[in-house]
Amino acid sequence: MNILTPRPNPIVAALYTLRDLDVDVAILHGPSGCGFRAARLLEEDGMVVVTTSMTEEDLIFGASDKLIEVLHEADELFSPKTIGVVGSCVSMIIGENIKKAIVDSGLNHKAFFVDIHGCMGANTRGVIETLKAAMDFGLIDEMEFKRQEKLLLLATEVESNKGMAKSKYIKPSRGAELKIVADHITNLLKQNKKVAVILNAKKETVYLFADILLAINLASKKLGGSVINVGNLSTEIGLLRIKRYAEDILYNLNSNDVSIDFISGGMDEYPIAGENAIEYLKEKDFDLLVAIGIPQALPRIEKESIAVTNGPREVLPLEEAGYKYVTVEIASHSNVMGTREIVLSELGEAIRISAGIQ
Amino acid sequence: MRQIAIYGKGGIGKSSISSNLSVNLASEGLEVLLVGCDPKSDSTINLFSGKRIDTVLDLYKKGISDPDNMIFKGYNGVNCVEVGGPAAGVGCAGRGILVALKILNKDYYIDKGFDVVIYDVPGDVVCGGFAGPAREGYADEVYIVTSGEYFSVYAANNIVKGLFNINVKLGGIIGNMRGISEEENKIKAYAEEINSQLINVVERNPKIYESEVEGKTVLEKYPNDVLNIKFKEIGEKILSNTKSKIPNPTTDKRIRSILGGMY
Numbered sequence: 001m002n003i004l005t006p007r008p009n010p011i012v013a014a015l016y017t018l019r020d021l022d023v024d025v026a027i028l029h030g031p032s033g034c035g036f037r038a039a040r041l042l043e044e045d046g047m048v049v050v051t052t053s054m055t056e057e058d059l060i061f062g063a064s065d066k067l068i069e070v071l072h073e074a075d076e077l078f079s080p081k082t083i084g085v086v087g088s089c090v091s092m093i094i095g096e097n098i099k100k101a102i103v104d105s106g107l108n109h110k111a112f113f114v115d116i117h118g119c120m121g122a123n124t125r126g127v128i129e130t131l132k133a134a135m136d137f138g139l140i141d142e143m144e145f146k147r148q149e150k151l152l153l154l155a156t157e158v159e160s161n162k163g164m165a166k167s168k169y170i171k172p173s174r175g176a177e178l179k180i181v182a183d184h185i186t187n188l189l190k191q192n193k194k195v196a197v198i199l200n201a202k203k204e205t206v207y208l209f210a211d212i213l214l215a216i217n218l219a220s221k222k223l224g225g226s227v228i229n230v231g232n233l234s235t236e237i238g239l240l241r242i243k244r245y246a247e248d249i250l251y252n253l254n255s256n257d258v259s260i261d262f263i264s265g266g267m268d269e270y271p272i273a274g275e276n277a278i279e280y281l282k283e284k285d286f287d288l289l290v291a292i293g294i295p296q297a298l299p300r301i302e303k304e305s306i307a308v309t310n311g312p313r314e315v316l317p318l319e320e321a322g323y324k325y326v327t328v329e330i331a332s333h334s335n336v337m338g339t340r341e342i343v344l345s346e347l348g349e350a351i352r353i354s355a356g357i358q
Numbered sequence: 359m360r361q362i363a364i365y366g367k368g369g370i371g372k373s374s375i376s377s378n379l380s381v382n383l384a385s386e387g388l389e390v391l392l393v394g395c396d397p398k399s400d401s402t403i404n405l406f407s408g409k410r411i412d413t414v415l416d417l418y419k420k421g422i423s424d425p426d427n428m429i430f431k432g433y434n435g436v437n438c439v440e441v442g443g444p445a446a447g448v449g450c451a452g453r454g455i456l457v458a459l460k461i462l463n464k465d466y467y468i469d470k471g472f473d474v475v476i477y478d479v480p481g482d483v484v485c486g487g488f489a490g491p492a493r494e495g496y497a498d499e500v501y502i503v504t505s506g507e508y509f510s511v512y513a514a515n516n517i518v519k520g521l522f523n524i525n526v527k528l529g530g531i532i533g534n535m536r537g538i539s540e541e542e543n544k545i546k547a548y549a550e551e552i553n554s555q556l557i558n559v560v561e562r563n564p565k566i567y568e569s570e571v572e573g574k575t576v577l578e579k580y581p582n583d584v585l586n587i588k589f590k591e592i593g594e595k596i597l598s599n600t601k602s603k604i605p606n607p608t609t610d611k612r613i614r615s616i617l618g619g620m621y
Contacts, residue, residue, distance in 0.1 A: 056457060057419055062448030094450040 004169045005313060010126030012038040014086045014116045017130035019047045020203065020239050021139055024080030027111075029067050029098060030054055030088025044337035045204070048078050054090055062094060064101040071105040082139070083111035084130070092117035112137035122159070124152040140239070154271035155297075162296040162321065164313040172312035176325040181306060182350035184325070185216060185290065189225035189355075193287040198277040199231035201293035202270050203242060205310060206233075207336040208329055208345050209293045210249045212308055215348035216290060217258040219355035228284055230262045232273035237266025252342045274298035295323070308347055359468060360597060362529060363477040363491040366503035367513035371534040373401045374566055375503050375592075376478040381405065381577045382589040383597075384434045388473040391429070392436055393462070395491060396480035397443025397451040405432030408573020413442020414458040425466045433578050437472065451480075452487020459490055474597070492526045499529035499602040501557065504548075506533070506541035511548055511613050518552050519607040527602040528552070532592060533559030540619065547621030551612060552605040558592045560585075 011028070012035050018026045025048045028035055032053040039049035052070045054063050067085070074083060085098055098113045105111070114133045116126050128149050135145040159165040188195060197216055201209040213229060220227045233246040246267050253260065262280045265273030274297040281289070281301070288304050295307035296314060300321055307323040309315065310332035318326045327347050335343050352358075366372045373394070380392040394401025399413050411430045422428070432438040439462060443454035467475055477491040486493075492500050500521055504514040514531070521528055531549040533556060535541050546556040560566075569579035576585045615621075 056453075058449075060415060060449050060451075060454040060457060061419070061444045064448065094448075094453075096448075 001168060003165055003167075005164065007165065008123035009118050010116050010120045010123050010129070011035055011086060011088055011118055013123035013126030014084075014114045014130045015039065015042055015047075015049060017127045017134075018084040018086070018114070019045055020241050021082075021084075021130070021134050022239075022241055023047060023082045023084045023139075025050065025074045025078050025083045027052065027067070027070055027074060027083060027085045028088060029063070029085055029091040029096065031090060034088045034090075041334060041337050046338065048074070048080070050074055052091075054088075059090055059094060062096060063091070064096060064098075064104075067096070067098065067101045068105045071102065071107050071111060075107055075110075081110060082137075083107065084114055084133070085111055086114045086130075087116050089118045122156045122165075124156045127152050144239075148268060151269060151271050158271050158294070158297045163317055164311055166317055170313045170316050173315035173326075173328070174312060174330070175309075175315045175327045178327055178347055178350040179354070181325045181327050181347065182354040185288070185306070185351060186219050186223055186354040188288055189216075189220050189223040192224050194226050194228065194285060195220070195288045195290060196228040196281050196284065196286040197230065197290045197292065198264070198274065198281070198295075198298065199229075199233070199292050200264070200270050200274045200277060200295065200297060201232065201267065203267055204245060204336045205293060205332045206245055206249055206267060207339050207341070208310075208332045208343050209308065210253065210342045211345040211348035212290070212292050212329075212351070214253060214256055214258060214342060215345070215351040215355075215357075218256065218357055219351050221257075222355050222357060228262075228281065228286055229258065229260045230264050230277040230280060231260050232263070232265045232267055232269055232277075233260055234263050234266040234269075238268045242267045248340050249342065270294045271297050291323075295326075296321070359472055359475065361467075361475040361477070361497045362596060363479055363497035363500045364503060364532075365479050365492070365500055365517045366534075367510045368480065370503050370505060370510050370513075371560075371566075372480075372503050373404075373478055374570065375532055375534060375560065375589075376401060376476050377404045378566070378575050378577065378585075378589045379593055379596075380436045380474075380476055381434045381575045382586055383474055383593040384436045385577065385586075386590065386593070389471060390436045391467065391470075391472045391475045392432070392438050393475060393477045393491075394438070394440040395455050395458075395477055395488075397441070397446075397454060398480075399440040399442045401478040402430075402432055402438035402440055404570055404573055404575050405434075405436055405438055406430070406573070411438060411440055413440040414461055415442040415454050418457070418461060423461055425462050428462065433575060437470075450487070452485040452490075455479075455487045456490045456494070459494060459496055464496060474593075489520060489524060492521065493524045497526075499527045499599070501529045501532055501596065503532045503534050504545060505536040506538050506544040506617065507536055508613070508617055511545075511617060512610065514548070515552070515607055515610075515613060518605045521605055522607050525604060528554050528605040529596060529599050529602045530555040530557040532557050535559055535562050537562045544617055544619075544621065547616045548608075548613065551608050551616060551621075553603065554605050555601055557595050557599075558588065560588060560592075
């Protein structure tokens, strides 16, 4: 199916994955505007992103010399341990020999090439290609690559079957009014009801989504009721950086006297962790489910449920799936870059206000 | 002003035909512009005693974009331009053609008062850029050079498919003979098969080769040779041609049948 809505692209996904791999510098071999918004965010997260700024002239004559120059400049300026060179539509279509340029630069001991461009399908393809390049370069082993590849294919499937890629065009929506949703949650707590919270977050967005879990727990402590906390917060699974995210969140929650009842998987296991979470909750007694992060990866259950997403185009599919309310955390990516602590979410704030928490 | 583009299989003699046609049209008192679109920049080489002229894209790289500085007077007063392009194996020659054509804008040609503009386009139309001279409203019509050999006609038919798809008129087929039996008849039959016409044929002739070895056209090396009359006839037929139309590509099976003598 040809989806009309612009979607996350493989080049940007490759850049994010280089960040996940703790690569120091990413060089985007393409026009200066390619991936600029993502580049700015990633710089806030500690990875330097530079571009070869290809021009029309470079498109005609090739720009391998320019890439070599930028490799040297980046090496001198930032003294990186590792450099990832990412392709773009332009450089890949004209068949730039990027591997040769890296060898010619003399930096092939620290730089590796990610063979990707914008016309290669889903964003997850960008992640897979980056991980493959990282494996070939020796940053990760084959087992880790295979594990992540499997998860990414499942993530693509989730988006195609239940998410924003399930229809040709999905109108963006901001979802339900936050005050109404917050009041609904706090009212149930006041009635001494049980709320199950599933945090099924994707990588760094956890710093924001975890705030909603925290806010519900704080509200429960003040108003009553009880909370079952489930989260994909394993500190044993995934890349070092991803495990660190989980450690940060668990530490933050612990500082607020909140504990997780069941770890449903790792932070990169969101396509399968949702199923583990629902399986765990099957035997539990609760009145409301709040699914946060990637709710579309959860099997639906016959319980009153609220979904919290960061995609305005995920709202409609989630409403169609039967969620009573769907809310959107619009700034999930921009707010979490560079942080090591849980950041205030919109719904979390609304819950705190509704519960009278300062 | 008449603008034509010459297409055909790589190595079939497009540049030979284009350059000899240009100098002979100039002999008739016409102001001719020959635009070489091959990144190898060798279309006009025989009008400069084997020397290469600065290309549009090389000059553009140096910040020069005035077409006056890109057109060079070659043998017999023919105005010559080479688009140029990347070295073999890098960059994108097709994009180069499109950019160069934009630099050499059509209005400029009209201001300059050229009577004939000939685009010599490289090889098969491998990407959108190579279709530029025909597609972007530069050439009024296309002429395809072919021999009677299968691969040459097959390539010609592929170009015809492109012209059909982009709705561009074919002026006719120019035969560049390789000495196979009944070659002219076969080329003519193919031209008619695709709803076009045979403009003329150029016999295999060592004088073309001998001229090119010295970096010359036949007119310069052998000014009184009858071959020049042939090129003049081709030029006259092109200038008076009123039968240009969108061609209908044929099938591979029909090509084999025609070349096998079933025409």
